[in-house]
Amino acid sequence: MRSRSSMVVLRSLLFVFDIENTRNEEREEIIVSKDVNDHDELVELFDILLRPQFLIYTSSERQKIIDMLEYYVSTGDDFDEVFTRIDTYFDDDVQDQHGFMKILLECLTRYQSDSK
Numbered sequence: 001m002r003s004r005s006s007m008v009v010l011r012s013l014l015f016v017f018d019i020e021n022t023r024n025e026e027r028e029e030i031i032v033s034k035d036v037n038d039h040d041e042l043v044e045l046f047d048i049l050l051r052p053q054f055l056i057y058t059s060s061e062r063q064k065i066i067d068m069l070e071y072y073v074s075t076g077d078d079f080d081e082v083f084t085r086i087d088t089y090f091d092d093d094v095q096d097q098h099g100f101m102k103i104l105l106e107c108l109t110r111y112q113s114d115s116k
Contacts, residue, residue: 006068007081010101013065016049017088031089037096039103046107054111062112069105073098 015021017031030048034041054062072079079097094100 006072007085009065009068010079010082011086013050013054014082014086014088016053017086017090019087019089028089032091035092036090036094036100037092042100042103043107046104050104050107051111054108055115059112059115062108062115066105066108066112069101069108073102073105077101 016027021027027049031045034045036042036045054065057065076098079101082101083094083097
């Protein structure tokens, strides 16, 4: 069963890409310059914008996010609840929401591992 608070955590994590986030032209330009449906460009985007934000959390908080995301990726969740509630600077819609989250999970796991 999906926890509503888990989806809020994911939306909060992805807030860096949200139009509602404080205006920052440099960040906006980075976001629109990447193809969110291309694995390598998505990894670059996460590395540039999401990594610094993620590393602000404590190690245990980061691990909880990873564990939660790992659970939802493994159950095949479509993540509609996350993607329908954020309005991003992405030029294109995310074609494979599950794939997007799987790449996110890979990146977050790498950030957590690198921080030890």
